[in-house]
Amino acid sequence: MSIKVIDYIKDIEVQIEYSRREFEETIQFIENNLRKEIDELQRVYQADLNDYTEMKTSELEARLALEEEQLTQEFxxxxxxxxxxxxxxxxxxxxxxxxxxxxxxxxxxxxxTDTLS
Structure with missing residues (x-):
């Protein structure tokens, strides 16, 4: 083989290695962004769930208080x-x-008394 072919093959190997690293970095970047988005969604959903739980708890406590009052009045x-x-x-x-x-x-x-009188 000629030196040109060997150099050409080495260049191709370097390009392949560069492309592989670039691909890995891109995948890592995408995974990091995906993880951030998932974490943000979890935070938002957890906040929504907490708000919903608080709202439902308040509603049920109010309902319970009303029913308690009604039962107390009935009693x-x-x-x-x-x-x-x-x-x-x-x-x-x-x-x-x-x-x-x-x-x-x-x-x-x-x-x-009548008899005595």
């Missing part, structure tokens, strides 16, 4: 109704007891 109404019913039954029981006591003892005492 208070039922409690008041039961207390009124209890008082009514208590009054009825007291009336029955008084009538029974008066029937058993009250009239007799009156009868004894």
């Amino acid at each position: 208070s109404q039922k409690k008041a109704a039961l207390e009124a019913q209890f008082d009514q039954h208590k009054d009825q029981i007291v009336d029955r007891i008084l009538k029974e006591v008066l029937n058993q003892y009250g009239y007799r005492q009156n009868e004894e």
Whole structure:
């Protein structure tokens, strides 16, 4: 082989090596940019997720507070109704007891007083 051919082959090898390095650098640059874009997207999506979670948490807490308030009102109404019913039954029981006591003892005492007079 001639020196020209050998030099030509060496030049081609140098160009191939240069192209290979350039290709690797380009790939590395693309990978770095891709990683940066992915990191940025992750950051944005995480921020969006955090905002959404906060919003939903606030909505659910507000809903819970509203339902709690409604249940408290319902409970208070039922409690008041039961207390009124209890008082009514208590009054009825007291009336029955008084009538029974008066029937058993009250009239007799009156009868004894009438008899003594």
